[in-house]
Amino acid sequence: MRKLSIVIFCLLATAFSSCKKFEHFQTDPNKPTQSTPELLLTNIETKAFNDISTSGAFASRYLVNTDGIDANQYYNWQRSSFDDFNRLRLVVKMEEEATRTNQPVYLALGKFFRAWFFMRLTLTFGDIPYSEALKGAAENFTPIYDKQEDIFLNILNELKSASDQLAAADGEIRGDVIYGGKKEQWKRLINSFSLRVLISLSQKEGNAKLKVKERFAEIVNNPAKYPLMNGTTDNGQLVFADLQDNRYPYYNNNSMQTAFYLEENFVNLLKQYKDPRLFRFAQKATKFASLPDNDFSAYGGAKGSATIDENNSRVVNGEVSKIAKRYYNDPVNEPSIVLGYAELQFILAEAVVRGWISGNAADFYKKGIQASMEFCKIAPADITAYLSQPSVQLTTGKELEGIFNQKYIGFFMNSGWQVFYEQRRTGLPVFDVSGNGVLNNKKVPRRWMYPESELNLNRQHVSDAITRQYPQGDNINGVMWLLVKE
Template sequence: MRKLSLTIFCFLAVAVSGCKKFEHFQTDPNKPTQATPELLLSNLEMVAFNDISTSAAFASRYLINTDDISASQYYNWQRSDFTDYNNLRQVVKMETEATRTNQTVYPALGKFFRAWFYMRLTLTFGDIPYTEALEGAQEKFTPAYNRQADIFLNILDDLKVANSQLANSTDDIRGDIIFAGKKDKWRRLINTFSLRILMSLSQKEGNTTLKVKERFAEIVNNPTQYPLMTDNSDNGQLVFVDQQKNRYPYYNNNSMQTAMYLEESFVNLLKGFKDPRLFRFAQKAPLYTTLPDTDFNAYGGAKGSATIDVNNGLAVAGKVSRIAKRFYNDPVNEPGIVLGYAELQFILAEAAVRGWISGDASSFYKKGIKASMEFCKIASDNITDYLAQPAVQLVPGKELEGIFNQKYISFFMNSGWQVFYEQRRTGLPVFDVSGDGVLNDKKVPKRWMYPETEINLNRQHVSEAITRQYPQGDNINGVMWLLVKE
């Protein structure tokens, strides 16, 4: 009888446990359902600040690839993706966790990261989902597309608020691998980012809603309220360390070692200025290895627009310089800059030329060159000699050309696609499309087409966005609102 009772008890126990709801078994007790905002911040910084791209280097005529036909080099790209929306969802999580734990500093940083990722998206495509983009929890799976003009306006306003919130916050920033929790440096980055965005709107000087010049001057003329970067120590950059997943992204990269050569027009630009940064960017061409390392005649490039067969022939003949060895054999190499002091000085120089601010354009310009050369570890005496050269001085009436050339040099292997967007905005320096390798009817593209997933899953809204922006349809040569003069 006791055995029977025990059997019945065990049966009932199993039956009761079997009545647990299905959802109970969907939760893994060994996996956390919450993350601290500082952990999420570290991950966001790794994603946002690790932005070194050989594709951007091909498209911007710094490098050529002799391994295969690069769509970036030959201007034959088509669609990009919405990966940054995944990053934006992580920003939302950081903000949510900060609210849950009553930490006010992280929502301010959240505004910066929102601005950062949304800016990358809109510069890629034009109009994008913005207001409704992160409302999947409210079952908005087909978000409407906002106009680029409204996105820029909202981003600038958010950055202004972020600067103010950080100034007033007494909370510590934990998990910060960029500035080690220094709020003043974050404010300098945020305000410098605002100036970059405003300068990207140089075609919109006449837009009475944006008030580009007024916003720019407000920041520059109020350093207490809007502090800016003061030197290279304020650079927004990711410092690499010799640990797994934290090394320079092209360390031990086989293609970087064997197939990455410098582009001819870039080499010629550096040679024309007798720029010692060439010796930091490139190896001597094999044909000239007997010449001193500091002999400009020992370096050569190949046309990014030439066919791969032509460039391979030049490489085999030893006439072309490979990228410097440090880019593939040094696990630390140099920090990855996403926005730095040198760029700020070139922005201020351009603003002075345009009459947006007072100040000496030449002084800003030379500070930008000096900061770039110091980052490249050029000796101070060589910097002084370089800045004294007649060829380096700004020419009256051609100041912007001089500024853009030096800004272009300073972006080598850093700042992601920003250099391409600068050239798209200004037309300088001119990217060579003369060779037989260039596709896209020998034109430099203006944008990327929307992802295929949007066509399949959000057809109505993406079609509306395409129709109002690009009369010829979704194509890589469409001119977005940002580039239309007002």
């Protein structure tokens, strides 16, 4: 009888355990499904702010690669990726966790990072999924593509909301490796980024929907509500450390040590201005090794448009300067700036010249140069001497050329592809395509083609977007809405 009771008990226990939902057995207790917003924030920040790109440097005529035919240098790239949507999914998760734990300060930062990553995506391709993006949980795996105009409008509104929400939000920002939890500095970055977005719309001054000039002036003329960066200490930047996975991205990079040289036109621009930043960016050419480090004639460049054979010949002759050793020898080197005080000053100078705001363009321009040179650790006396040179002063009627040249110099090995987008918008400085190495019919591309995965998984919507934007099909020379004057 006792044995029978035991058997019956076991059967009952099994029956009750089988009533548990199937989902219960799909949860791995060793893999948590929840996180904290601060941990997610750290991850998001490092992905957004570590934006040092030699690919962008080749395309923007800063550097030349002598190891092989680089598609960026020779303007023959094709497709890019939607990887930033993976980063946006982290932002969504941070927002969910912020809501769950009642920490609204992270919701404000979430709006900023949404704007940040969506901006990068639309600058790359043109129209992209936006209103229906990031809804895989709702089983929408084929989102429509929103028009670039609507995306920009939403980005601007998102940033304004982020600034207002951050001002009102209580609570600490933990997990912040950029500003150490200082909300005021985040507000300055958000508002300064809004100005970058607006100046990128300079071709759309006449667009009644966007009201670019009015939005720009609203921010600049109300510093109490919309504070901007006050100095280089407000730079939006990621500082590196001599620790595993935290070092400068090109530390110990073999290609940078052996095959990365400065581009000739960039070197000549620095020489034209007698710019001491050249000595921080480059090594002396071996042919002139006996000359002092601060002798401009000791530096030379290779042509980004020339063939590899032509450039290697000049390298063998000792005529060309390698990139400075600190970029591959120093594990910390310099921070990765994604948006800095120097850029903000150049944006303000351009806005004055365009008549969007009042002020003195030359003052903003010189503040931008000084901030850039301070970042490059140029001695104060040398900065003062540089700013007094006649060649550095803004020339009447050519103010934008001077501003864009200095902005270009200040972007060296920083801010990812932003310098390329600036040149695409303004045409300045001119990127050389005269040499025999340039592909793409000797044209600088205007965009990237959509990922192959979209053609496989979301063909109808991506095809509609291509037809709407690019009559010649999905190609790297298509002119997106952003670049068409209104």
